[in-house]
Amino acid sequence: MSFTEKVVSPLAGDYYYKIHHDSGLVIYVYPKEHNNSTFAVFGTRFGSINTKFRIQGETEIYRVPDGIAHYLEHKLFESEEGDAFSKFSKTGASANAYTSFDTTCYLFSSAQNLYESLQILLEFVQDPYFTEENVKKEQGIIGQEIRMYEDDPQWRVTFNMLKGMYHTHPVREDIAGTVDSIRAITPENLYLCYHTFYNLKNMVLSIAGKVDPEKVLEICDKAFHQQETPEVERIFDREPETVCTHYVEQNLSVSMPLFQLGFKEKAGEQLIPVKQLAAREILLEILASDSSPLFRCLLDSDLINENSFDSEFFEGPGYGAYLFSGESKNPRAVEKEILKELETVRKEGFSSETFLRAKKSVYGRNISALNSADSVANSMASLAFSGRELFAYLQALRDVELEAVLEQLQQGFDPEKRVLSVIYPE
Amino acid sequence: MEKIIRRSIADGVHFLSIPDPKFKTLRITMHFLMPMQPELLSDRALLPFLMGRASQAYPDFTVLSQRLDDLYGAGLNSDAGKMGDAQVLSYSITGISGKYAFDGENMSEALGHLLENIVFSPAFENGVFRAEDLRQEKRQLCEMIDSEFNDKRVYAKRRCEELLHRGSPCGYSAYGTKESILRADPTQLKKCWEQMLRSAQVEILAFGDCDVQAICSLFAQAFSKVDRSGFSPLKTERIPLSPIQRMEEQQDVSQCKLVMAFRSGIAQPDDLLPAAKVMSAVFGGTPSSKLFLNVREKMSLCYYCSAQFNSLKGILYVQSGVNTENISKAENEILHQLKEMQQGNITEEEIQAAKLSMCNSLNTVSDSLNALEGWYFSQVYASEIITPEQAAAEIQSVTKEQIQFAASQVTLDTVYCLKEREGEDK
Numbered sequence: 064m065s066f067t068e069k070v071v072s073p074l075a076g077d078y079y080y081k082i083h084h085d086s087g088l089v090i091y092v093y094p095k096e097h098n099n100s101t102f103a104v105f106g107t108r109f110g111s112i113n114t115k116f117r118i119q120g121e122t123e124i125y126r127v128p129d130g131i132a133h134y135l136e137h138k139l140f141e142s143e144e145g146d147a148f149s150k151f152s153k154t155g156a157s158a159n160a161y162t163s164f165d166t167t168c169y170l171f172s173s174a175q176n177l178y179e180s181l182q183i184l185l186e187f188v189q190d191p192y193f194t195e196e197n198v199k200k201e202q203g204i205i206g207q208e209i210r211m212y213e214d215d216p217q218w219r220v221t222f223n224m225l226k227g228m229y230h231t232h233p234v235r236e237d238i239a240g241t242v243d244s245i246r247a248i249t250p251e252n253l254y255l256c257y258h259t260f261y262n263l264k265n266m267v268l269s270i271a272g273k274v275d276p277e278k279v280l281e282i283c284d285k286a287f288h289q290q291e292t293p294e295v296e297r298i299f300d301r302e303p304e305t306v307c308t309h310y311v312e313q314n315l316s317v318s319m320p321l322f323q324l325g326f327k328e329k330a331g332e333q334l335i336p337v338k339q340l341a342a343r344e345i346l347l348e349i350l351a352s353d354s355s356p357l358f359r360c361l362l363d364s365d366l367i368n369e370n371s372f373d374s375e376f377f378e379g380p381g382y383g384a385y386l387f388s389g390e391s392k393n394p395r396a397v398e399k400e401i402l403k404e405l406e407t408v409r410k411e412g413f414s415s416e417t418f419l420r421a422k423k424s425v426y427g428r429n430i431s432a433l434n435s436a437d438s439v440a441n442s443m444a445s446l447a448f449s450g451r452e453l454f455a456y457l458q459a460l461r462d463v464e465l466e467a468v469l470e471q472l473q474q475g476f477d478p479e480k481r482v483l484s485v486i487y488p489e
Numbered sequence: 490m491e492k493i494i495r496r497s498i499a500d501g502v503h504f505l506s507i508p509d510p511k512f513k514t515l516r517i518t519m520h521f522l523m524p525m526q527p528e529l530l531s532d533r534a535l536l537p538f539l540m541g542r543a544s545q546a547y548p549d550f551t552v553l554s555q556r557l558d559d560l561y562g563a564g565l566n567s568d569a570g571k572m573g574d575a576q577v578l579s580y581s582i583t584g585i586s587g588k589y590a591f592d593g594e595n596m597s598e599a600l601g602h603l604l605e606n607i608v609f610s611p612a613f614e615n616g617v618f619r620a621e622d623l624r625q626e627k628r629q630l631c632e633m634i635d636s637e638f639n640d641k642r643v644y645a646k647r648r649c650e651e652l653l654h655r656g657s658p659c660g661y662s663a664y665g666t667k668e669s670i671l672r673a674d675p676t677q678l679k680k681c682w683e684q685m686l687r688s689a690q691v692e693i694l695a696f697g698d699c700d701v702q703a704i705c706s707l708f709a710q711a712f713s714k715v716d717r718s719g720f721s722p723l724k725t726e727r728i729p730l731s732p733i734q735r736m737e738e739q740q741d742v743s744q745c746k747l748v749m750a751f752r753s754g755i756a757q758p759d760d761l762l763p764a765a766k767v768m769s770a771v772f773g774g775t776p777s778s779k780l781f782l783n784v785r786e787k788m789s790l791c792y793y794c795s796a797q798f799n800s801l802k803g804i805l806y807v808q809s810g811v812n813t814e815n816i817s818k819a820e821n822e823i824l825h826q827l828k829e830m831q832q833g834n835i836t837e838e839e840i841q842a843a844k845l846s847m848c849n850s851l852n853t854v855s856d857s858l859n860a861l862e863g864w865y866f867s868q869v870y871a872s873e874i875i876t877p878e879q880a881a882a883e884i885q886s887v888t889k890e891q892i893q894f895a896a897s898q899v900t901l902d903t904v905y906c907l908k909e910r911e912g913e914d915k
Binding site: 074075076095097098099100146148149151152153154155156157158172173174175200201202203204205207208210211213214215216217272315316317318319321352353354356358359362363365368369370371390420421423424425426427428430431433434435436489 | 509511512513514550551554555557558559560561562563583584585588589591625628629632633635636638639640641740741742743744775776777785786789790791792793810811812838841842844845846848849850851852853855856857858
C-alpha cells in the first residue's frame with residue numbers, strides 16, 4: 064500500500080504531502096489552492112557525473128561517453144508515435160527538461176489540462192525510443208548547444224575552475240560532453256543508461272500548485288507498477304583532497320575579465336546534513352553579501368561591481384566548494400583581498416548582530432522562494448535527491464546558531480585548496 | 490471579473506495595485522517614463538544606480554545594505570530601460586510579508602518608506618549628489634555596458650535593434666554611451682532628478698501581500714509636495730518603412746548568431762494585435778512552431794530558432810545560433826516558413842497549439858509578482874487596461890484568416906549576423 068505523510072511548516076504556513084508509492088517512487092505534492100497554475104517535475108538521480116557504474120549482481124564495470132545523460136534527456140522526448148512536445152501542444156502545457164551534474168529532470172508548467180499533461184509527462188519519461196537514425200540526428204542539435212556554451216564566458220570560467228580543482232571526479236567534464244565524446248553515443252548505450260537509472264526507486268515526482276493529491280495518486284496508480292530493479296553502484300575514482308592547480312586562465316571574446324575563485328571542501332557521496340548546509344549559507348552571507356566589509360572594500364577599490372559579484376556553496380556527490388565569482392579588472396587582487404578577509408574573520412569572528420542580520424536575510428530569501436510553484440517543485444525534487452526535505456531546511460535556517468557558523472568557518476576555506484579561474488579578453 | 494483600475498494620484502502619476510495574500514512577499518515599483526533624449530540618456534540612467542546605493546536616512550552603501558538585510562533580505566532593484574520611445578527609470582523593492590517576519594513587523598510600511606526615502610530624499614552633500622558615489626556608479630555603469638558584449642545572444646539582438654531603428658532615439662541604449670556617462674556631473678544630475686520627479690510620467694505598481702491603502706497614501710502624500718505642472722503625456726510612434734539592410738560582424742566565437750527583424754505595421758492599440766501575436770507563436774514561439782520543427786528538428790541546423798513579437802513597435806524578431814556554413818540555409822528556411830504562413834499554409838493544429846500555449850502563459854501571470862508587474866506595466870500606453878484572462882479570450886477568438894493577413898503584413902527589414910572570424914580553424 065502507498066503511504067502518505069503530511070509535512071507541515073508553521074514557519075511557512077504551508078504543508079505538503081510526501082507519498083511513498085507502491086512502485087517505489089517518492090511523490091511530493093505541495094498544494095497552492097489560490098494558484099492558477101501548477102508545476103510538475105519528474106526526475107531521476109542520473110546526471111553528467113554518472114559515467115561509470117556497475118549493476119548489482121554483475122561483474123562488468125560500464126564506462127559510458129561523457130554527455131550521455133544530457134543526450135538521453137534530449138532523446139527521451141521522442142517516441143514511436145512522435146515527440147512529447149507535440150502531445151503537450153494539445154494541452155498547452157509548457158514543457159522542458161534539464162540535466163545537471165547529478166540529476167535529469169523533465170517538467171512542465173500548466174494553467175489548464177493539468178492531469179492530461181501529467182499523464183503525458185509520466186508516459187514519455189517511461190517510454191524510451193532510440194534508433195540509429197534519431198540518435199544520429201540529434202548530434203547536429205546538441206553540437207550547436209555545445210558550441211553555444213563554448214562562447215559563454217560564465218560557463219567557461221566555471222568549468223575551467225572545476226578542471227583545476229578536480230583530478231578525477233567527472234564534475235570536471237562539461238555536462239553536455241564534447242562534440243567528440245557525443246559521437247560515441249548509440250542506441251545501445253542509451254538503453255543501458257536508461258534501464259539502469261530510470262527506475263522508480265531512483266526517481267522523484269514533485270508537483271506544486273493548484274493540484275489535488277488524490278487525483279495525482281489515481282494517475283500514478285495507473286502509470287506505475289512495482290518493478291524488479293537491480294541496485295546500481297555508482298563508481299568514482301579516488302579523488303585526492305588537493306587541487307590540480309591554483310590558477311587557470313583562458314582568452315575569449317569578452318570586454319572585461321571574469322573570475323571564479325573556488326575553495327575545495329571535503330565531500331563524500333552522502334551530502335552534509337541540512338544544519339551544516341544552513342550554517343554554510345549564512346556564513347557566505349556574512350562574508351560576501353552587499354553589506355559585508357569584504358564587499359565594501361572590493362567595491363571601493365574598484366575591483367568588483369554590484370551587477371556581477373556573487374558567492375555560493377556548490378555541492379553534489381563527491382564534490383563541494385565555496386565559490387566567489389564576478390567581473391574584475393584585476394582578479395588576482397580580488398583573490399588577495401578575499402584571502403586576507405578570511406584570515407581576519409577567522410581570527411576575530413563576527414558580532415551577533417552581523418550573524419542575526421545575515422540569518423534574517425537568508426531566511427527571508429528562502430521564504431520568498433516559496434511563492435513560486437516552479438521553485439517549490441524543483442527544490443523538493445533536488446532536496447529529495449540529496450536526502451533532504453524542504454521544510455526541514457527552512458527550520459534549520461531559523462534555528463541555526465552563531466557557533467555552528469563559526470565552526471564551518473574554521474573548517475573550510477583552506478587557501479591551499481583554492482583555484483582561481485580567469486577569462487581574459489583576447 | 491474585477492476591473493483593474495489605474496488611479497491617478499497626482500498629475501501624470503498613476504497607481505495600480507492588486508493585493509493578493511497568496512503571495513508570501515510584496516513588491517512595490519516606481520517607473521519614471523521620459524522621452525528618449527540622446528543628450529540626457531546617460532545622466533538620467535545614472536540616477537537609479539546612484540539613488541539605489543544610499544539615501545538621506547541610510548546615507549551609506551553598507552548602512553543601506555544592512556537595512557535591507559534587517560528587512561529579511563529585502564531586494565532593492567533600480568535600473569534604466571526602454572519602453573517604446575520612452576526611457577524608463579525604475580525603482581523597485583521586494584520583501585516578505587509581515588506574516589513571516591520573526592516579530593511580525595509591518596512590512597508594507599517599512600518597505601514603502603524605504604522606497605520613498607530612496608526616490609524622494611537622495612543622499613546629498615552640499616545640496617548635490619556626492620562625487621565619490623557618482624565616480625563609483627559611473628565606473629559600474631560603464632562595466633555593465635561592457636558586460637553586454639560578453640553574452641553574444643544579447644549582444645547580437647541589441648546590434649540588430651540599433652540597425653533597425655537607424656539612428657532614431659529609440660534605437661539608442663537606455664544607458665547612453667560610455668563617453669556621456671563619464672561626462673556626467675553632480676549638479677547636472679541633481680537637475681535631472683528634479684526633472685524626473687516633476688515631469689516624468691510615473692507608474693507606481695504594488696502587488697502581493699500588501700497594504701494598498703498605506704502604500705497609496707504614502708506616495709500620494711510624497712507627490713503632493715512636488716510641482717507637477719510640467720508634466721506632458723508620452724506617446725510611441727511606429728517605424729516607417731525602408732529598404733532591407735544587412736550587417737555582418739566578426740569575432741572569435743564558435744557559433745554564429747543570426748538575428749532578423751521584420752516589420753509588421755501592427756502595434757498597440759491595433760485590433761489586429763492578437764492575430765499578430767498568434768502568428769508569431771505559430772511561426773516560432775513554441776516547440777511545435779514552424780521554425781522549431783523545421784530549422785531545428787528537421788534540418789538539425791541549430792539548438793534554438795525562435796520568434797518574438799514586440800507589440801509596442803510591431804516588430805517580429807527571429808533569432809538563431811548556427812554554424813557559419815549554415816547561415817544562408819537557416820535564413821532561407823526562415824523566409825520560406827514565413828512565406829508558408831503568408832500563403833495560408835497553416836494547419837488548425839498549429840493554430841490550436843499556439844493558442845493553447847499562449848493562454849497557458851497568460852493564465853500563469855497571476856502567480857508571479859514579476860509577471861504581474863510586467864503585464865500591467867506593458868500596458869502603459871494602452872487606453873484601457875485588460876487582465877491576462879481577458880487577453881487570453883482575445884487570443885482564442887483569432888481566426889486563421891486574421892493570422893494569414895497578419896503574416897502578409899510582415900516584411901524583412903534588417904538582418905544582423907555575428908560570425909566566426911575568418912581564417913581560424915575551431
